[in-house]
Amino acid sequence: xxxxxxxxxxxxxxxxxxxxxxxxxxxxxxxxxxxxxxxxxxxxxxxxxxxxxxxxxxxxxxxxxxxxxxxxxxxxxxxxxxxxxxxxxxxxxxxxxxxxxxxxxxxxxxxxxxxxxxxxxxxxxxxxxxxxxxxxxxxxxxxxxxxxxxxxxxxxxxxxxxxxxxxxxxxxxxxx
Numbered sequence: 472x473x474x475x476x477x478x479x480x481x482x483x484x485x486x487x488x489x490x491x492x493x494x495x496x497x498x499x500x501x502x503x504x505x506x507x508x509x510x511x512x513x514x515x516x517x518x519x520x521x522x523x524x525x526x527x528x529x530x531x532x533x534x535x536x537x538x539x540x541x542x543x544x545x546x547x548x549x550x551x552x553x554x555x556x557x558x559x560x561x562x563x564x565x566x567x568x569x570x571x572x573x574x575x576x577x578x579x580x581x582x583x584x585x586x587x588x589x590x591x592x593x594x595x596x597x598x599x600x601x602x603x604x605x606x607x608x609x610x611x612x613x614x615x616x617x618x619x620x621x622x623x624x625x626x627x628x629x630x631x632x633x634x635x636x637x638x639x640x641x642x643x644x645x646x647x
């Protein structure tokens with residue numbers, strides 16, 4: 472049997488700073504340590520990124536442009552529907568109004584994604600695209616699944632006479 476000699480490990484700790492100035496300098500030197508590369512504070516200095524006034528103005532203008540575009544698109548959709556209803560449905564057909572509202576909603580979606588969620592300005596766009604596509608898939612499944620369930624419930628809640636008429640109409644069966 473081999474016996475290991477148990478030697479105590481020595482840990483070299485720096486002396487604690489005695490003055491508040493030294494405490495601040497020690498804290499500042501620890502903030503610049505790069506733990507991934509195990510470098511010392513003197514090898515590499517890491518600065519916290521602070522948004523400059525110029526960057527904040529640009530971001531503020533971008534948000535303002537997005538806000539104004541959202542208000543305009545929402546107001547335009549409201550005006551279309553309101554004018555269609557108040558004109559006793561003579562202003563545009565129902566299909567044209569629906570298509571216009573869907574078109575405005577898609578534009579609104581892209582305004583929200585670009586100006587507020589900053590979809591095109593991230594460092595890893597592929598992951599955000601994958602998350603966006605998955606969210607779109609979930610929405611599609613929820614919407615069409617809900618419509619399918621409601622249609623099925625509508626069919627199951629019909630009276631027997633209504634059910635027979637519905638089946639005859641769907642199957643093209645007519646009794647004389």
